[in-house]
Amino acid sequence: MFVSYKWLQDYVDLSGMTATTLSDKITKSGIEVEGVEKKSEGLKGVVIGHVLEREQHPNADKLNKCLVDVGGESPVQIICGAPNVDKGQKVAVATVGAVLPGNFKIKKAKLRGEESNGMICSLQELGIESRLIAKDYATGIFVFPNDVEVGQDALEALGLDDEVLELGLTPNRSDCLSMLGVAYEVGAILGREVKWPEINKVESAEKATDFIQVKVEASEDNPLYVAKVIKNVKIAPSPLWMQTRLMAAGIRPHNNVVDITNYILLEYGQPLHAFDYDRLGSKELVIRKAHAAEKITTLDDGERDLSSDHLVITNGSEPVAIAGVMGGANSEVQDDTTTVIIEAAYFAGTVVRKASKDHALRSESSARFEKGVDPNRVREAGERAAQLISQYAGGTVLEGSVEVDTLTIEPAVISITLEKINKLLGTSMTVSEVESIFTRLQFGVSVDNETFTVTVPTRRGDITIEADLVEEAARMYGYDNIPTTLPTGTVTPGHLTDYQQKRRKARRTLEGAGLYQAITYSLTSKNKAAQYALDARESVALAMPMSEERSQLRLSIIPQLLEVVKYNNARQLDSLALYEIGSVFLKQDGEQLPEEREHVAGAITGLWELNQWQGEKKPVDFYVAKGVLEALFDTLGLTEQIDYRQSEKEGMHPGRTADVLLNGDVIGFVGQVHPTVQKELDLKETYVFELSFKAMAEAAVEPIQYSAIPRFPSITRDIALVVDTTTVAGDIQKIIAEAGGKLLKEVSVFDLYEGERMEPGKKSLAYSLKYFDPERTLTDEDVTKAHEKVLAAVKEKAGAELRG
Amino acid sequence: MQERLQELQEEALQKVAEASELKELNDIRVAYLGKKGPITEVLRGMGKLSAEERPKMGALVNVVREEIATKIEEKQKVLEEAAVNAKLAVEKIDVTLPGRPVNKGNHHPLTRVIEEVEDLFIGMGYTVAEGPEVETDFYNFEALNLPKSHPARDMQDSFYITEETLMRTHTSPVQARTMEKHKGQGPVKIICPGKVYRRDNDDATHSHQFMQIEGLVIDENISMSDLKGTLEVFAKQVFGKEREIRLRPSFFPFTEPSVEIDISCKICGGKGCSVCKGTGWIEVLGGGIVHPNVLEMAGFDSKKYSGFAFGIGVERIAMLKYGVDDIRHFYTNDVRFLTQFNRHES
Incomplete structure (x- = not known):
């Protein structure tokens, strides 16, 4: 809402204030003033001039040579390019020495050989937005009405000696979508009276009811309809002061009748509509829900398909307006209109919102109806409009109005105790402080033993319960005056859940291993949503995505991380190690919400170790990625429960990918991105992993139990085994661990050899076996016995021979 | 003999003095x-000496x-020592050459902010509650006093999935779900x-x-001054001890009264x-006293219990704290951005 500081003074005394100090006070008490615009900023030296003579410029077709009286000793010659300039006009003249917006200084000039002593201005040149300028002056200079005084400050005449406050209204404060509403707010803040506009009813003997009948067939959506009839109207421009006020509020002037309805909309917050009585085509207005397949052409020349969700005003047979949203072209007020019907009505917010949304028509009118207008201002707004039309459009107001009134809105009466207010705010206000706040707000209030009974005027439809009154008290009392305390009462232990602690530990382990945390978008394209998914489930799609790129919820994180790798690679950042912990979304049959499962994923590429000056470089390989996971499993106490199994997965290198199993269930995978995919995305060799973090975090973990530090030495034996190249190291390791018995404490692989010194189809794997007994020093015989079992087992189960 | 010994001594000492290697x-x-x-030879010759001279001579030897x-x-x-020094001299290295790099990753800056805030509130007796990112219309709106026709729904245009489900527009549904779990029994923190x-x-x-952190406290005597005090602790912790806070009235459907909270400009x-647009204050939070409808809908007796709630934009905090000028940086994951947040700051 744009509030003209000058206009506001019609309703509330602002002496002792400036626009800025008032803005601060308004902001502090609850409505944010988002800006104060000084209309005359950058403007100087513009006066009203009278064009005494105009003739064609001798050397230029499109220029006019004008002799203009600017109130000086003698008239001055000004060359003007505007097509509409003419003799006898009163115009805005930027005289020599004037400054226009953009620090444009007016100097004496010669145009095509003719002297020019100033500039006749259009409104755009005076800093007014084009969209606010009446159509007549959209492409030329502005012409003042004849009664302005020559030599007078043109900025004053145009209302540009004003400041405009831009209020950022929250949806509950629609009462301030009107000058009067703002006046009440300001009046409460300053403790000053609100002056209402005076309405002098002058009506003819003819009765409005003889001209028009009103029938409401949807009284729930339209509980109050008031029609006023004004005859003998002369359509013309509205008075300049009204035009300037409309422009300050952001509304373009049209003609006196339309401007007056808009003026009342701004003044009272009550949207009005004017119909041309003679174009109505009947003598009745019927308000009803539209029929299916009914159509209307609205004022903006758009043809609108109506449905039974929409409330329409009809002439008995066809729609002439969409209620509260926009009028129809068929009954529009035009230059030749002589009799108008002014509609002042109360339309329900829901029905207006529906129509405004369906037709994508958001108007000043619909915005106010949607949020609720003051039911007690409807009638008065209609009366004031009728009176202004008679005053400024020469019309005769017919006696009375035609009404249908089924409205039953009573002011809210709310009781609240002083204790409740103080308890909820932590304050110690007194009865009289609170009472004075309600009085300043012009709420009805009576006090009985520290209980306030407050009657809330209908203009404040946002106040319905105790808490609303507490807020009014708080904002008028001042939040700065509320003390600062901390909650007392029941002591609660603060902690992270086991799951949350595991997540933090996982992060720290991955980061300690050198990975940076990334956070990517959950929304992705249909194509990417399912890539690298752990479960072949359907992805969840948005009903109305903003783009295909962000239309589905991800089933996996890897595609997002690969995008990040691609982005960084394209910027010469080749060595990357990233991880993300975040949710993926899996559609569940028969469930309203998808399953959200937290995954941990990573992408590593480039060099893992780089020690440049020592000439050491180690590129990332499968075992780097796997090592990171092993560290993660170790931190979470899962090492014993994890297995790896060679795997083939779409988009992954078939020979360099492993499924990760937790207690036998696949919870994810690790491996190299398939070279074809790498090429497509322009990536270098990249290793990725993605695991269900949820599964990891939910796996049971043993409590830590100390085991004694060995007091006896251990014995280590190394063996090199010749096995088939297809045999995997993990299997041999398991066979050894099982066969070694109690004494075998550790098995680790320390060499792999495949090459020309081996028989074809064979390879050598070397293991180091550590034997140890916590109770005694082992003898060679003990170890040999165990070791032979091991050798027998690997031979029997894996055909492994000791390497000679 | 004595002279012979003197001679030998001088000769030996001379050689020792001249020796240059071990x-x-x-x-x-x-x-x-x-x-x-x-010298041993001299000793052997002592047998020829008298019994008196022998010990003297022995002593002299x-x-x-x-x-x-x-x-x-x-x-x-x-x-x-010279040998060691010679060896050390050879072993000398250039200590100004860089050390062997240790791989080191770190939190995303948003996680950094979240964990800092979590830890602060855990210290004050709060637990961390989480919930689904795809929500029902009920938990996202209706349970928070935003019925279907509520005009405030315009404030947050949403990604709907079906008529009844959507991507949550705030973390408030977690509050609604948590309150419901408490079955009308406080305290909730x-x-x-x-x-x-x-x-x-x-x-x-x-x-x-984007990311949010919301807080909720419900107990028997919770007031606006408690919210003010709590957020002051927050502001000082996250933005520095010198920070002050200011409450401005505002509107949220789920709180009444509602406030916006400004923090005195750190810059x-x-x-x-320019950062605070000349006002000296920066808007960082919204909050208020939990609307009685929200309490009642979750099964709390609004006559017995009251509560406060607040919401923080994590990106906003991080942008202010670290001077980040474009919110997209948080989701682009440029490593030149991510690696800037890998150290402690006081």
Whole structure:
């Protein structure tokens, strides 16, 4: 809402204030003033001039040579390019020495050989937005009405000696979508009276009811309809002061009748509509829900398909307006209109919102109806409009109005105790402080033993319960005056859940291993949503995505991380190690919400170790990625429960990918991105992993139990085994661990050899076996016995021979 | 004999003094003090002496031997030290060359902010509550006093999935779910961090996905002054001890009264600068007293219980704290951005 500081003074005394100090006070008490615009900023030296003579410029077709009286000793010659300039006009003249917006200084000039002593201005040149300028002056200079005084400050005449406050209204404060509403707010803040506009009813003997009948067939959506009839109207421009006020509020002037309805909309917050009585085509207005397949052409020349969700005003047979949203072209007020019907009505917010949304028509009118207008201002707004039309459009107001009134809105009466207010705010206000706040707000209030009974005027439809009154008290009392305390009462232990602690530990382990945390978008394209998914489930799609790129919820994180790798690679950042912990979304049959499962994923590429000056470089390989996971499993106490199994997965290198199993269930995978995919995305060799973090975090973990530090030495034996190249190291390791018995404490692989010194189809794997007994020093015989079992087992189960 | 000994001593000491290597010194030791050395020979010749002279002579031999041995030992120390120094000189390296790099990752800056806030509130007795990012219309709106026709729904245009489900537009549904779990029994003290989604075009100040932390306290005597005090603790912890807070009235459907909370500008200290647009204050939080409808809908008796709630934009905090000028940086994951947040700051 744009509030003209000058206009506001019609309703509330602002002496002792400036626009800025008032803005601060308004902001502090609850409505944010988002800006104060000084209309005359950058403007100087513009006066009203009278064009005494105009003739064609001798050397230029499109220029006019004008002799203009600017109130000086003698008239001055000004060359003007505007097509509409003419003799006898009163115009805005930027005289020599004037400054226009953009620090444009007016100097004496010669145009095509003719002297020019100033500039006749259009409104755009005076800093007014084009969209606010009446159509007549959209492409030329502005012409003042004849009664302005020559030599007078043109900025004053145009209302540009004003400041405009831009209020950022929250949806509950629609009462301030009107000058009067703002006046009440300001009046409460300053403790000053609100002056209402005076309405002098002058009506003819003819009765409005003889001209028009009103029938409401949807009284729930339209509980109050008031029609006023004004005859003998002369359509013309509205008075300049009204035009300037409309422009300050952001509304373009049209003609006196339309401007007056808009003026009342701004003044009272009550949207009005004017119909041309003679174009109505009947003598009745019927308000009803539209029929299916009914159509209307609205004022903006758009043809609108109506449905039974929409409330329409009809002439008995066809729609002439969409209620509260926009009028129809068929009954529009035009230059030749002589009799108008002014509609002042109360339309329900829901029905207006529906129509405004369906037709994508958001108007000043619909915005106010949607949020609720003051039911007690409807009638008065209609009366004031009728009176202004008679005053400024020469019309005769017919006696009375035609009404249908089924409205039953009573002011809210709310009781609240002083204790409740103080308890909820932590304050110690007194009865009289609170009472004075309600009085300043012009709420009805009576006090009985520290209980306030407050009657809330209908203009404040946002106040319905105790808490609303507490807020009014708080904002008028001042939040700065509320003390600062901390909650007392029941002591609660603060902690992270086991799951949350595991997540933090996982992060720290991955980061300690050198990975940076990334956070990517959950929304992705249909194509990417399912890539690298752990479960072949359907992805969840948005009903109305903003783009295909962000239309589905991800089933996996890897595609997002690969995008990040691609982005960084394209910027010469080749060595990357990233991880993300975040949710993926899996559609569940028969469930309203998808399953959200937290995954941990990573992408590593480039060099893992780089020690440049020592000439050491180690590129990332499968075992780097796997090592990171092993560290993660170790931190979470899962090492014993994890297995790896060679795997083939779409988009992954078939020979360099492993499924990760937790207690036998696949919870994810690790491996190299398939070279074809790498090429497509322009990536270098990249290793990725993605695991269900949820599964990891939910796996049971043993409590830590100390085991004694060995007091006896251990014995280590190394063996090199010749096995088939297809045999995997993990299997041999398991066979050894099982066969070694109690004494075998550790098995680790320390060499792999495949090459020309081996028989074809064979390879050598070397293991180091550590034997140890916590109770005694082992003898060679003990170890040999165990070791032979091991050798027998690997031979029997894996055909492994000791390497000679 | 005595003279012979003197001679030997002088000769030996001379050689010791001249010796420049450890091996040479060892040779001298063997030559003079060894079993086949001249001094031993002198000892052997003592048999010819009288019984009176013999001990005197013996003593003299010992003095000479000791003198030579001591000098050898001294010289040996000198030579050894020289040898060590020579070795060390050869081993000298350029200590200004860089060390062997240790791989080191870190939190995303948003996680950094979230964990800092979590830890602060855990210290004050809060637990961390989490919930789904795809929500029902009920928990996202209706349970928070935003019925279907509520005009405030315009404030947050949402990504709907079906008529009844959507990407949550705030983490408040977690509050609604937590309250419901408490079955009308206080106290509730939670903070809810998480991702939220709104229908915005991504630009320098908007992101269709962003993060929030909301807090909720419900107990028997919770007041606006408690909210003010709690947020003051928050502001000082996250933005520095000198920060002050200011409450401004505002509107949220789920709180009444509602406030917006400004923090005194860190850049200019409240004098007014470009970051705070000359006001000296920066808006960082919204909050208020939990609306009685929200309490009642979750099964709390609004006559007995009251509560406060607040919400923080994590990106906003991070942007202010670290001077980040474009919200998209948080989701682009440029490593040149991520690696800037890998150290402690006080």
